Amino acid sequence: MKINVNGATHDLGEINPRTPLLWVLRDHLSLFGTKYGCGISQCGACTVLLNGEAMKSCLYPVSAVGDAQVTTIEGVAAKDGTLTRLQQAWIDLDVAQCGYCQAGQIISAEALLRKNPTPTDDEIYAAMDPNLCRCGTYIRIHNAIKRVADENKSGQNGG
Amino acid sequence: MSTLNYDSVNEITEFFTRQAQPDYATQNAHIFKLDRRQFLKLTGIAGGGLMLGFALSRARAHADHVDFNPSGYIKIDSEGITLYAPNPEIGQGVKTSLPMIVAEELDADWTEIRVVQSEINPAAYGQQYAGGSTAIPSNYAKLRQAGATARAMLVQAAAEQWSVSPSTLSTELSQVLHAGTGQQLSYQELASMAATLPVPSSENVRLKDPKQFRLLGTRTTGVDNEALVRGEPLFGIDVSLPDMKYAIYQKCPAIGGTVQSANIEDIKKMRGVVDAFTLEGTGNGNDLLPGVAIIANSTWEAFQAKRALKIEWNETNAAKDSWSAARKEAARLAQEPATQIANNGDFDAAMSTGTATSRGFYEYHFVSHAPLEPQNCTAHYKGDSLELWAPTQTPSWAIPTAARLTGLEESQVTLHQMRCGGGFGRRLYNDFLFEAAAIARRSKNPVKLQWTREDDVRYDLFRAGGFHQMDGCVDDNGKVTGWRNRYIAFAPGGRPANSMSGGVFPGGLVENLRVEQTAINWAHRCAAWRAPGANVFAFVVQSFLDELAHAAQRDSLEVLLEVLGEPRSVGGGRRGRGMHTGRAVNVVKFAAEKAGWGKELPKSSGMGVAFYYSHAGHIAIVAEVSVGGEEDTVTNRSGENVIRRKLKVHNVTVASDVGPIINLSGAENQVEGSVIDALSTMMDLSITFENGRAEQTNFDKYRIMRASVSPAVEAHFIDTGEHSPTGLGEPVFPPLAPAVGNAIFAACGHRVRTLPISEEGFYLG
Numbered sequence: 024m025k026i027n028v029n030g031a032t033h034d035l036g037e038i039n040p041r042t043p044l045l046w047v048l049r050d051h052l053s054l055f056g057t058k059y060g061c062g063i064s065q066c067g068a069c070t071v072l073l074n075g076e077a078m079k080s081c082l083y084p085v086s087a088v089g090d091a092q093v094t095t096i097e098g099v100a101a102k103d104g105t106l107t108r109l110q111q112a113w114i115d116l117d118v119a120q121c122g123y124c125q126a127g128q129i130i131s132a133e134a135l136l137r138k139n140p141t142p143t144d145d146e147i148y149a150a151m152d153p154n155l156c157r158c159g160t161y162i163r164i165h166n167a168i169k170r171v172a173d174e175n176k177s178g179q180n181g182g
Numbered sequence: 183m184s185t186l187n188y189d190s191v192n193e194i195t196e197f198f199t200r201q202a203q204p205d206y207a208t209q210n211a212h213i214f215k216l217d218r219r220q221f222l223k224l225t226g227i228a229g230g231g232l233m234l235g236f237a238l239s240r241a242r243a244h245a246d247h248v249d250f251n252p253s254g255y256i257k258i259d260s261e262g263i264t265l266y267a268p269n270p271e272i273g274q275g276v277k278t279s280l281p282m283i284v285a286e287e288l289d290a291d292w293t294e295i296r297v298v299q300s301e302i303n304p305a306a307y308g309q310q311y312a313g314g315s316t317a318i319p320s321n322y323a324k325l326r327q328a329g330a331t332a333r334a335m336l337v338q339a340a341a342e343q344w345s346v347s348p349s350t351l352s353t354e355l356s357q358v359l360h361a362g363t364g365q366q367l368s369y370q371e372l373a374s375m376a377a378t379l380p381v382p383s384s385e386n387v388r389l390k391d392p393k394q395f396r397l398l399g400t401r402t403t404g405v406d407n408e409a410l411v412r413g414e415p416l417f418g419i420d421v422s423l424p425d426m427k428y429a430i431y432q433k434c435p436a437i438g439g440t441v442q443s444a445n446i447e448d449i450k451k452m453r454g455v456v457d458a459f460t461l462e463g464t465g466n467g468n469d470l471l472p473g474v475a476i477i478a479n480s481t482w483e484a485f486q487a488k489r490a491l492k493i494e495w496n497e498t499n500a501a502k503d504s505w506s507a508a509r510k511e512a513a514r515l516a517q518e519p520a521t522q523i524a525n526n527g528d529f530d531a532a533m534s535t536g537t538a539t540s541r542g543f544y545e546y547h548f549v550s551h552a553p554l555e556p557q558n559c560t561a562h563y564k565g566d567s568l569e570l571w572a573p574t575q576t577p578s579w580a581i582p583t584a585a586r587l588t589g590l591e592e593s594q595v596t597l598h599q600m601r602c603g604g605g606f607g608r609r610l611y612n613d614f615l616f617e618a619a620a621i622a623r624r625s626k627n628p629v630k631l632q633w634t635r636e637d638d639v640r641y642d643l644f645r646a647g648g649f650h651q652m653d654g655c656v657d658d659n660g661k662v663t664g665w666r667n668r669y670i671a672f673a674p675g676g677r678p679a680n681s682m683s684g685g686v687f688p689g690g691l692v693e694n695l696r697v698e699q700t701a702i703n704w705a706h707r708c709a710a711w712r713a714p715g716a717n718v719f720a721f722v723v724q725s726f727l728d729e730l731a732h733a734a735q736r737d738s739l740e741v742l743l744e745v746l747g748e749p750r751s752v753g754g755g756r757r758g759r760g761m762h763t764g765r766a767v768n769v770v771k772f773a774a775e776k777a778g779w780g781k782e783l784p785k786s787s788g789m790g791v792a793f794y795y796s797h798a799g800h801i802a803i804v805a806e807v808s809v810g811g812e813e814d815t816v817t818n819r820s821g822e823n824v825i826r827r828k829l830k831v832h833n834v835t836v837a838s839d840v841g842p843i844i845n846l847s848g849a850e851n852q853v854e855g856s857v858i859d860a861l862s863t864m865m866d867l868s869i870t871f872e873n874g875r876a877e878q879t880n881f882d883k884y885r886i887m888r889a890s891v892s893p894a895v896e897a898h899f900i901d902t903g904e905h906s907p908t909g910l911g912e913p914v915f916p917p918l919a920p921a922v923g924n925a926i927f928a929a930c931g932h933r934v935r936t937l938p939i940s941e942e943g944f945y946l947g
């Protein structure tokens with residue numbers, strides 16, 4: 024079986040097709056940024072982009088990926104390593120505490136902003152509620168997304 | 183009842199719980215004292231450069247053996263300046279804030295510094311841990327000294343090079359400057375020469391006047407932020423070694439049960455399974471419980487094999503814990519006098535002459551730590567050595583037990599500290615690490631042990647529930663004169679978790695005060711959970727004080743200030759380091775002023791105030807809430823019918839006095855996070871037990887708060903300049919629940935006395 028992750032095709036050989044994408048990423052492809060938190064689609068630590076849509080990967084069988092493009096946190100920055108404005112906002116606003124949930128948070132925010140570059144507060148909440156933060160960094164997560172949304176609104180950096 | 187031995191659980195819990203108590207600072211006064219002898223050591227490094235190590239609290243006790251110490255250094259070499267962060271990072275920000283202290287006195291350019299997690303080496307560093315909000319107070323003086331000493335040596339090196347007096351030189355942004363000639367040399371250029379100089383003794387090194395601080399007190403972003411947003415592997419769960427296998431360990435769902443038989447041969451035949459075997463427990467509730475280990479080629483194959491396990495448990499000595507039975511017992515115990523812990527004045531006389539009295543039965547449920555990264559540990563046993571990679575809060579305490587379980591000497595065990603995906607006290611206990619060591623001992627390959635979320639909740643060392651029968655009175659003037667706190671604790675293995683003391687608020691503040699304690703026997707492990715003891719006692723005592731204020735028909739803020747009274751130390755804090763009512767009054771007034779206490783509020787809205795002292799921090803919180811109308815009737819966890827009502831928490835204003843702030847950004851983050859954690863916990867978090875089993879084991883039933891219901895949080899800090907800095911990871915948590923509860927009463931007249939308050943019908947909207 025083959026899947027495409029962050030622009031590269033990976034041959035998974037004879038893998039059990041029911042293996043959740045999360046564990047394929049972590050154990051087979053050594054992409055450790057996507058995290059295990061609950062395994063039952065409740066916490067969002069395992070969120071990845073599937074053709075640009077946020078998807079929890081802990082219950083998602085690898086066989087269902089098919090031709091879809093998977094993007095993990097490692098694939099969010101540009102190929103040359105340049106961070107996105109969203110990632111930069113995360114650094115500048117010092118969002119993380121333990122940091123364990125943050126890859127999933129950034130992926131969910133990324134999916135939101137791709138679809139809707141200027142979300143309202145309520146739209147941000149709706150998009151981010153699937154992602155738990157046990158350390159309670161919700162306020163800063165919200166502000167980081169707001170910052171990018173505001174930049175997009177005022178037309179800076181071309182959205 | 184379980185026959186597990188909880189002595190070592192209790193030992194750790196008590197160590198960290200003591201930090202929360204009013205007399206914490208005096209018991210731990212030694213950690214503030216700096217050894218006057220020279221404590222810094224110099225060592226040469228290849229290629230030239232300055233490497234300065236510091237020897238520390240425990241090394242001092244064994245000063246004879248630690249005459250050379252390459253650990254815990256500032257390193258300045260051709261690659262630049264490297265600072266080593268000695269304590270585990272669990273989200274409290276010490277990997278950033280501790281090196282900031284060194285950098286301040288060193289006058290180093292923070293933007294150019296590299297920070298590295300130091301090795302775990304108890305002989306060199308003393309105990310390395312993250313707990314009790316102690317990292318800042320216990321390291322502040324010695325890290326300043328380390329930075330200032332290195333700076334003095336670099337200045338001396340420049341003075342010799344230029345043949346001028348050191349007193350004519352200044353430092354800034356990793357440079358030594360000579361104002362007279364305009365010459366300057368970088369620390370890197372000076373490092374090799376500085377390394378040949380004697381280390382000045384601490385008496386000869388001048389520390390900065392805090393007014394000259396350039397870095398401390400600023401908003402400084404976390405040193406790992408970039409690695410985190412790139413998804414780099416920093417955490418325990420991200421460890422990967424060549425030929426590594428994946429392990430899982432199944433224990434009895436009722437703690438204390440042993441393996442009677444298991445379908446091990448069937449499991450071994452499963453695809454991807456490498457080995458499966460039974461391990462006997464040690465009988466110690468803090469290291470290895472009995473169970474079945476499975477080693478597989480991947481995590482998911484290990485999970486699948488675990489699901490296929492069929493184990494017959496012997497539950498003769500297993501937990502029989504029942505929350506519903508415990509509640510009934512508590513209701514009965516509340517009616518009987520219990521053991522007196524404190525008895526000041528004459529409570530009974532005060533009650534008989536009191537003008538107004540109040541009584542309330544308070545209850546709080548068990549909760550789980552549930553750090554977002556489930557417990558895991560990677561271990562490699564090679565016959566004569568053991569190497570561990572662990573997300574632990576107490577790395578140096580793990581080594582002796584890991585050595586014992588694998589039949590090795592402590593010196594044969596190496597532990598690599600990994601970043602922790604949350605701690606909250608869970609990782610003070612290293613049972614997961616000991617399991618990994620025991621499993622690795624049976625494996626040729628290195629193994630990564632992964633707990634499922636269900637394991638993580640079920641085998642937590644919980645924050646114990648509890649009950650309080652509260653009685654009190656006010657006199658003619660509405661002054662609180664009588665107070666009785668009858669506490670019904672849970673006692674795992676016969677010893678009360680969260681033991682009460684006479685120093686608990688309002689100990690030393692109310693004239694006629696009685697504290698009683700009794701306990702219900704319990705089998706499940708209970709332990710330190712963010713702000714242990716304080717996190718539940720604050721709710722009870724600050725809510726009940728509000729009840730008395732209302733009974734007296736007085737303003738809650740006015741009564742709280744009156745109880746705190748004149749500025750003085752109370753609760754055994756000598757040298758002004760315990761609770762000080764002057765500091766308490768300051769934060770209470772400050773929070774009230776910032777929140778606009780007494781202002782006109784819309785209908786069904788209210789404000790509540792609460793104060794608590796823990797972990798040497800004085801914290802006041804004012805919460806502003808609104809409560810919706812009565813909705814449908816639902817059945818709560820205890821089988822009672824309650825009416826649902828929507829609660830909105832609009833604003834939370836926090837005033838903290840923890841002395842000077844090290845990293846303002848980190849401090850504000852801790853305040854916001856503590857408020858959200860405390861709100862989440864008070865709203866809906868509960869672990870109930872029946873038939874010896876926890877009834878909630880994952881986030882579907884253990885419902886942590888979501889982002890959309892977050893309140894606005896304002897963080898204010900008071901620093902009078904008279905105090906040393908103290909920790910902020912815990913003390914903001916305790917006063918949040920009573921502030922919200924008191925605000926609910928102000929908004930709608932309903933007194934919440936149960937945590938979580940979803941038990942009384944409230945949900946966040």
Ligand code: FES
Nearest residue numbers: 060061066067081
């Ligand atoms: S691990 Fe997938 S949602 Fe929690």
Ligand code: FES
Nearest residue numbers: 122124156157158
């Ligand atoms: S930062 Fe720790 S879980 Fe979100």
